[in-house]
Amino acid sequence: MQASILAICYLIGSVSFIIGLKMLSHPATARRGNLVSTAGMGVAILGTLFLYQPGGTALHNIPWIVGAMIIGSIIGAVSARKVKMTAMPEMVSMFNGMGGLCAALISVVELGRIAQDHSDMHVLTILAGMVIGSVSFTGSMIAYGKLRGKIKDHAFRGQHLVNLLVLALIIVAGAIIICGDGSVPAVIFFSMLGLSVVYGILFVLPIGGADMPVVISLLNSFTGIATACAGFLYNNQVMLTGGILVGSAGAILTILMCKAMNRSLMNVLIGSFGNTGAASAHSTGEQGAYKEISLSDAAMVMGYAHKVMIVPGYGLAVAQAQHVCHDLGKLLQKNGVEVKYAIHPVAGRMPGHMNVLLAEADVSYDDLLELEPANEQFGSTDVVLILGANDVVNPAAQDDPSSPIYGMPILEVGKAKLVIVNKRSMRPGYAGIENGLFFKPNTSMVFGDAKTVLQELVNLVKEL
Amino acid sequence: METLLSFIHNNLELLYVVILSIFLGIEVISRVPSVLHTPLMSGANAIHGVIIIGSIIVMGEAAADNYVVLTLGFIAVIVGTINVVGGFVVTDRMLEMFKTGKDKASKQTKDN
The missing domain is CATH 1.20.5 (Single alpha-helices involved in coiled-coils or other helix-helix interfaces)
Incomplete structure (x- = not known):
């Protein structure tokens, strides 16, 4: 009886994950979709706590389990509530790493127990769960550090060979354990664990910081597969379906993200290699002349323009300037200026980052233009105001085949009559690539923090 | 074979x-529109938190005096819960912002 109810709980969980994911992929139903899968998760967890009876005995240590869940809930909920909108990408990475760690720990414990009943396939699942979980854990932590700016990109000569070697060693260790006589030598097992941990670090370390969203999505998919391995081990359908679903959805999402940048996954994972040197050599080369525009002049041209296009980037997010940005937009609209926001799909640190930010500031959906419609309208635009965006407007993506971002679709702001760029300094952007746009004759620079600059502009436009 | x-x-x-x-x-x-890539990734991230069920089983089946397994299981349950709860809350926060934008847009069209 209890077992059948538990089976129904798991069925509800699995179905709710599918429905939830489906709803998450449409803007109108997304939020409810998240709630649906939360509810399904709740049913599956409660069912396991109270109804799971392997071999007729209920689970022990319930107070400890509940205690751990309370601690975890508090940590998770508080950090998720407190995190700033700008830091959400690294938060997702952190949570993903926690899932990976959980999968790795489960595998470590289970491998200690397999002496009783073990088939080669079981051992293989456990080992796979451990390796994938550990790689996902350390990889996510490195991605987290990179997005925080605490870890720089490191690449050394022959890193790919080292990575391949570590991977080969992991496979060899796994083969030794599986082909062995059934006992699991601790030395080999723990060196396999250690190698997986190291591999996660080596795997993410050389990848450029700007590509972290893709990496997080990939690691997300990894954790899904590790979860599915554990589901296989326990013959647990909800873990299996949930894990596989996330594994395949994460993989597709990773590919979609790469497509938005017009790059292949291989290019993201390997292409960063050697670029670091070339890009930094480049940046010392062509520091041409740029011109600055005063804030009052900027306010003047924008106040009397017919059409202004605002291009937000990470700088806007860092400065938390989305509200004052909307204030400026509203003010200009009141003065009869047509104001639109041009959103590059990968502006900021994650795809859709800018949409989230501007939605927070109540900018109307109709004013947000995606890449293609925006590019069609730049020709008829008087003033483009770029707020802390860099790589997504870098013309090198179109005319410099040696550039690491060559081929990425960009916002063609150069077509507008005047481009005003707000940056904190002349330092190159996140990808570390020099931007020729700043030295074009119709480009003018305004240096300073986006929020202060926008606030000044609002005051000056009011006085016009 | x-x-x-x-x-x-x-x-x-x-x-x-x-x-x-x-x-x-x-x-x-x-x-899926690119606008939703981030929330979707975050939502999927919360769903693989279902791994917590595995850690509950590990801990629930451990003998009361097996401190190594209990400790590992305890940590596993904590991090698993962080994944689930944090993942869902962050996703909800992201989507909350979309909702306000949408509601406003639909209100405006109604006013017209």
Whole structure:
């Protein structure tokens, strides 16, 4: 009886994950979709706590389990509530790493127990769960550090060979354990664990910081597969379906993200290699002349323009300037200026980052233009105001085949009559690539923090 | 070879589930606007937190005096819960912002 109810709980969980994911992929139903899968998760967890009876005995240590869940809930909920909108990408990475760690720990414990009943396939699942979980854990932590700016990109000569070697060693260790006589030598097992941990670090370390969203999505998919391995081990359908679903959805999402940048996954994972040197050599080369525009002049041209296009980037997010940005937009609209926001799909640190930010500031959906419609309208635009965006407007993506971002679709702001760029300094952007746009004759620079600059502009436009 | 075949035979149902889920995941995701990539990734991230069930089982089956397993299990349950709860809350916060934008847009169209 209890077992059948538990089976129904798991069925509800699995179905709710599918429905939830489906709803998450449409803007109108997304939020409810998240709630649906939360509810399904709740049913599956409660069912396991109270109804799971392997071999007729209920689970022990319930107070400890509940205690751990309370601690975890508090940590998770508080950090998720407190995190700033700008830091959400690294938060997702952190949570993903926690899932990976959980999968790795489960595998470590289970491998200690397999002496009783073990088939080669079981051992293989456990080992796979451990390796994938550990790689996902350390990889996510490195991605987290990179997005925080605490870890720089490191690449050394022959890193790919080292990575391949570590991977080969992991496979060899796994083969030794599986082909062995059934006992699991601790030395080999723990060196396999250690190698997986190291591999996660080596795997993410050389990848450029700007590509972290893709990496997080990939690691997300990894954790899904590790979860599915554990589901296989326990013959647990909800873990299996949930894990596989996330594994395949994460993989597709990773590919979609790469497509938005017009790059292949291989290019993201390997292409960063050697670029670091070339890009930094480049940046010392062509520091041409740029011109600055005063804030009052900027306010003047924008106040009397017919059409202004605002291009937000990470700088806007860092400065938390989305509200004052909307204030400026509203003010200009009141003065009869047509104001639109041009959103590059990968502006900021994650795809859709800018949409989230501007939605927070109540900018109307109709004013947000995606890449293609925006590019069609730049020709008829008087003033483009770029707020802390860099790589997504870098013309090198179109005319410099040696550039690491060559081929990425960009916002063609150069077509507008005047481009005003707000940056904190002349330092190159996140990808570390020099931007020729700043030295074009119709480009003018305004240096300073986006929020202060926008606030000044609002005051000056009011006085016009 | 024989072990593999017997494994497939014994776990046919699970294999069906795996293969159908793979197609399902691809099918569900393939037409999603880029605006929703981040929330979707975050939502999927919360869903793989279902790994917590494994850690509950590990801890629940551990003997009361097996401190190594208990400690590892305890940590596993904590981090698993962080994944689930944090993942859902962050996703909800992201989507909350979309909702306000949407509501406003629909209100405006109604006013017109």
